[in-house]
Each structure stands twice: as C-alpha cells, then as structure tokens.
Amino acid sequence: TFWYYAKVELAPPTPAEIPRAIDSMKGLVRSFQTGRLAQLTVKEALRNGLVATEVLMWFYIGEIIGKGGLIGYNV
Numbered sequence: 001t002f003w004y005y006a007k008v009e010l011a012p013p014t015p016a017e018i019p020r021a022i023d024s025m026k027g028l029v030r031s032f033q034t035g036r037l038a039q040l041t042v043k044e045a046l047r048n049g050l051v052a053t054e055v056l057m058w059f060y061i062g063e064i065i066g067k068g069g070l071i072g073y074n075v
Helices: 004-011 017-034 042-067
Strands: none
Touching: none
C-alpha cells in the first residue's frame, strides 16, 4: 500500500499538469487582489494553513539533510 501511494504522491508533475498549476497560481493572485481571501471560511483557512505548514516543514527537513545537522554548515 505504501509503495502504491508513494508512486502516486511523490511523482514529479507531468507536462500536462504544469499549465494547470500556473493557472491555479494566477487565480490565487487574482483572488488576493480582489479581496476574496477575506471571505474564506474557517475550514478553508485552516486547510490552507496546514498546506503552507507542510511545505515549510519539507523545506526545513531538506535544509537539515543538506547541512548534515541541525545547526550551521561545516565550513
């Protein structure tokens, strides 16, 4: 089960998915400019916050792996 989901979720985007992602980002920018973000429900805002937290955590984990430790770089 793990490998099935890993193949699906960890696969890089296909060329067909890239324009959809760009359109999605454009829609997000448009909604930010029009003030639609102020009309989010609590559930949507919580979900967006969790996604942003997940992205940040993957960034920090990648930095820790790249550095080879929690604090500083080996210079």
